[in-house]
Amino acid sequence: MRMVDLIEKKKEGLVLTKEEIRYIVEGFVQEHIPDYQISAWAMAVFFRGMNPEETAELTKAMAESGEQLDLSEILGRVVDKHSTGGVGDKTTLLIGPMVAACGVPIAKMSGRGLGHTGGTIDKLSSIPGFKVELSQEAFIAQVNKIGLAVVAQSGNLVPADKKLYALRDVTATVNSIPLIASSVMSKKIAAGARGIVLDVKYGSGAFMSTLEDARELASQMVSIGKSLGRDTVAVISDMNQSLGRAVGNSLEVLEVIETLQGNGPEDLLAVSLELGAWMLVVGEKADSVEEGKQLLRKSLDSGAAWERFLQFVSAQGGDCRAITNRAFELGTCQERILAQASGYLQKIDARRIGNLAMVLGAGRETKQSEIDLGAGLVFIKKPGEWVEAGEPVLLLYSGDKEKLTEGLLMVDKLIQISSEQPELPELIQEVVR
């Protein structure tokens, strides 16, 4: 087999066999196939796509390229959850304790954020003392004990994806749906869960900008999951507006705390209940999404989810007093943005909110950037709400005065107030199963 022939085949729009795809992945990881052939192949895949069998095989070969988690020692049917990333998306922190409280174990590996979308690991790092790295034994023991553990993705998990992603990142081949689908799914497959619930977001603040692309990505990921024997569901949700009121690591954890105590924003709760309910269905604790939602609401109302959250934080070394006292270090440079007129707050593009948070210090521009965990913003008023002239609309936080000043320059254009109430999109668009 010669790689140049496989590139040619894909370039001509033909289908690669399982053996050919395995040859590519193994050759790339073992460095028999040079980067310049892989990048040309990835560009051909961008233009020609891959069929479901090819995508599943690519996923499988990548998942098998490194360590694979064996979760067989965990009691119960482990379910994983993945979001394609959005602005203000803290659903994992909320769903984790709720679903665990309902009896479905969650053993989750998560990533750090890049660009305007945050990462769960960064959010958890804002809890004083919280450890995001556990040995595999400690990880499994914790899941068996409290039903929930969230750790940073191990370096040995799916080296093929790590290597391929790094190459795609510098060769303009990131936005290929089959390559995205196999990248996400290879990590889920290697992480060992039997069930997978995917939150596929679309809109200005998401990786997929159109519903059509999100649908395609969702359907490819579900197809891969099923091919590889995992019960997989994808929920397609709107990310043209940021989720909840808070954007930024510490601020989002504070919002999770409020929500677990029953004071959360509607949109965040709606998405979390939908995703969590599917996790209960896939985890065989609920027969329907409706039943799942009822169970989750009960776990909130009874305080069971809150209790589980505290156990989780404590088990990973986090300071529970910081949680109960809301004692998080927030950026000391703060600014309230006041409404210039009375009226309805209009919609605010999620990507611009993400970029504003990044400018304030809450996100990484490059993988090397340091995050300011206390930076970010909070919506006092959410788009669609009525506001009186002079009332505060937005709070900005940063640890750096210059960054705050830079952020302030971006705010003016974001806040629009009008007498017409804006129509907000449906949050949950579709479910692919």
Add this chain to the structure above:
Amino acid sequence: MRMVDLIEKKKEGLVLTKEEIRYIVEGFVQEHIPDYQISAWAMAVFFRGMNPEETAELTKAMAESGEQLDLSEILGRVVDKHSTGGVGDKTTLLIGPMVAACGVPIAKMSGRGLGHTGGTIDKLSSIPGFKVELSQEAFIAQVNKIGLAVVAQSGNLVPADKKLYALRDVTATVNSIPLIASSVMSKKIAAGARGIVLDVKYGSGAFMSTLEDARELASQMVSIGKSLGRDTVAVISDMNQSLGRAVGNSLEVLEVIETLQGNGPEDLLAVSLELGAWMLVVGEKADSVEEGKQLLRKSLDSGAAWERFLQFVSAQGGDCRAITNRAFELGTCQERILAQASGYLQKIDARRIGNLAMVLGAGRETKQSEIDLGAGLVFIKKPGEWVEAGEPVLLLYSGDKEKLTEGLLMVDKLIQISSEQPELPELIQEVVR
């Protein structure tokens, strides 16, 4: 400027600026831009194409990447000729002395053959003593003295193309028309001629298999030539049938000798007269192709072209007695193929003839392969001619008995005889100017 953004731009089908194209070529040659980015970009170019300005700029930047010939010391308007390659294509050896005899100087750099198409330098190497490498001074002095010199392409000419071609060859990005056009033209531009006549072949034995592709390639090359101030003409000719009667290096030189002495095959003469006449037009020695053809025929009839050929061989150290005595070493393993029936010899696919010649030893399978200069084949009868049962149709030559045996296995399917006279295609299809 970041290469990843330029790949993205091309991937999205946008047009790159002159500065961006120059940045790519210079970065590649100076090794600031890694191969894996160039190969991804080349694949994007395969799918998206380039517009005439981009292609011209790519050609210019590549031509300027190394040494450029200064032919200003040559008296007269130097005209270059290039063929995209075909089976039995020995036109350069024929046209060179004819055109030079008509007063247009030819200072030509030529390549070695690869695959089933032969290279002029290999053909010249079959003349005992012939030197294909000359210093630049000797090269120019020879053109000024006898109007004709043909040498192997210098290693310092267009390093960007050499590097890019090597990368395209292993990344399945060879067959992109704008990349082919700029590759060919960059070498012609760097080689310094003011006028360029291109022989663009199409058909089974050519690089372009369809007339449509050949037309596109011809029109892109003419457009590049004009953009860069060279008077450029492309003749599109059929290469579904091999040209002339001989295929193989020594055998083709023998056919050139016969043709210069007035005994050549019609098809070879027709293509040579068309190309040569255009060289006289571009070289400002003829006002029309018709006038050009008359002048060329005169140079043949008067013996001036033959005389010029002997001067050329002698000037480059070749043994003129070998020419006049036809003393070429031919493969000692020979076989005559006889007609199994009486009838008209049917058409024979040029690529299969090329492959047969390669199997006999006349071509290179890889750049490292050694050529058997005395190997090849001669058509005693050409397709379209009548043959009696038992008469010889084809002669095979090889220096290696096993290769001859292998070649013989291929012959049976090639020779078809039928009572119907086959219709042969028009040789000269179009001229692009």
